[in-house]
Structures are given as C-alpha cells and as structure tokens.
Amino acid sequence: MVRKYRITISIVIVIIAILISLVFVFNRKDTKAYDDKLEQAQKYVEELDYKRAETAYLEAIKIDSKQPKAYLKLADVYVADGQADKAIKILNKGLKNVDKDDQKEITEKKKKIEKQTQNQDVINNGGNHVTYNGKTYYWKYSSDGLYSAPMHAMYFGNYIRLKMI
Structure with a gap:
C-alpha cells in the first residue's frame, strides 16, 4: 500500500514538473518572438523606414500586448514621422493593455508629446x-x-x- 502511494506521488510530481517546464518553454518563445520583432523594428528605424518599423512594432504588440516597450517605441516612430496624433492613440491603447506597474512610463511619454504639440503652430x-x-x-x-x-x-x-x- 505504501509503495503504491509513493509511486502515485512520484507520478504526480513528474507531471507537475513537466507542466511547469512547458509553461516556461512556451513563455520564452513568446518573449523571444517579441524581442526579435523589437530588434527588427529598431533596424528599420535606423534605416528611417518608418512604415516597416511601424509594422514590426504592431506585430510585437500582437505577440505581447502587456509589454510597454513596443508602444513607447512606436510612439517615437510616429513622432519622428510627424504623426503625433497617432502616437497619442497608440499610447492610449498601451495604457489600456499594460499592467498598472508599467503605465507610468507610457503616461509620461504621452504628456511629453501632448506638451510638444501644444507648443507648435503647425x-x-x-x-x-x-x-x-x-x-x-x-x-x-x-x-x-x-x-x-x-x-x-x-x-x-x-x-x-x-x-x-
């Protein structure tokens, strides 16, 4: 009886370990895909190819909409391309999607862009x-x-x- 009990506990422990490992593996794949898109977008920004950078950042947001970095970088692309209104829109979307802890940086960038556009005549x-x-x-x-x-x-x-x- 004790032996069956030990075998059952061992099997349960192995199954739990496998499940935890799978969670980490799949989570890492999403993180890698997200990071790859950010890196790809940054290369497009360096080439001043804002359309392709925009596409890559939007793909990163699709992969993980809870991370603030793609929203912040995409807002920078929009500002560099003279589209402050789109920058504000993407930051508002980021504020809805990211965790409360990550909203501060997005809020600060949004205020900065709004202040810049208020000081412009055109x-x-x-x-x-x-x-x-x-x-x-x-x-x-x-x-x-x-x-x-x-x-x-x-x-x-x-x-x-x-x-x-």
Missing part, C-alpha cells in the same frame, strides 16, 4: 492634412499654385489659394 497630420492654430486644413497642389481649405470647406469645393514666397 502639426503635420500626415498626407495632405495639416493642423494650424487648432484648425485642420487640406492641401491641394495644382499647376498654378498651392491651395488649401479647412476640412469642412473641402467637401464643398472651397479652396483658399496661398501665395508662395
């Missing part, structure tokens, strides 16, 4: 949209000059011609 929103003194404008290039219109006016065909100096 914010490049990407593409043909620019914000100037709190109003968003659509830019249109034509053969005889540069035209602009507030976002609400562009739908009615109202463009303002700007003189180039």
Whole structure:
C-alpha cells in the first residue's frame, strides 16, 4: 500500500514538473518572438523606414500586448514621422493593455508629446492634412499654385489659394 502511494506521488510530481517546464518553454518563445520583432523594428528605424518599423512594432504588440516597450517605441516612430496624433492613440491603447506597474512610463511619454504639440503652430497630420492654430486644413497642389481649405470647406469645393514666397 505504501509503495503504491509513493509511486502515485512520484507520478504526480513528474507531471507537475513537466507542466511547469512547458509553461516556461512556451513563455520564452513568446518573449523571444517579441524581442526579435523589437530588434527588427529598431533596424528599420535606423534605416528611417518608418512604415516597416511601424509594422514590426504592431506585430510585437500582437505577440505581447502587456509589454510597454513596443508602444513607447512606436510612439517615437510616429513622432519622428510627424504623426503625433497617432502616437497619442497608440499610447492610449498601451495604457489600456499594460499592467498598472508599467503605465507610468507610457503616461509620461504621452504628456511629453501632448506638451510638444501644444507648443507648435503647425502639426503635420500626415498626407495632405495639416493642423494650424487648432484648425485642420487640406492641401491641394495644382499647376498654378498651392491651395488649401479647412476640412469642412473641402467637401464643398472651397479652396483658399496661398501665395508662395
């Protein structure tokens, strides 16, 4: 009877050890994939290839959305590419997903970006949209000059011609 009891306990211990090992192995694979994506993204940043860097950071976030580093680095990419509004959005997403302990760094970066954009008269929103003194404008290039219109006016065909100096 005692012998059966010892064998049963030994089997249970071996099964628990195997389960713990599997948890560590699979957790490590996710960590390695996450780190690989961060490293890949950083190479794209060094090459100033912001589109590919963005893609790599977003893939890292898919792998582990609880880690703050990809959110922070992606926000840096957006700021470098003149897209502060996208930086704020990704940081807000990070604040929802990361653990409470990791939110401080994201909050600080968000405040810093918001402060920088408040001090600017012109914010490049990407593409043909620019914000100037709190109003968003659509830019249109034509053969005889540069035209602009507030976002609400562009739908009615109202463009303002700007003189180039």
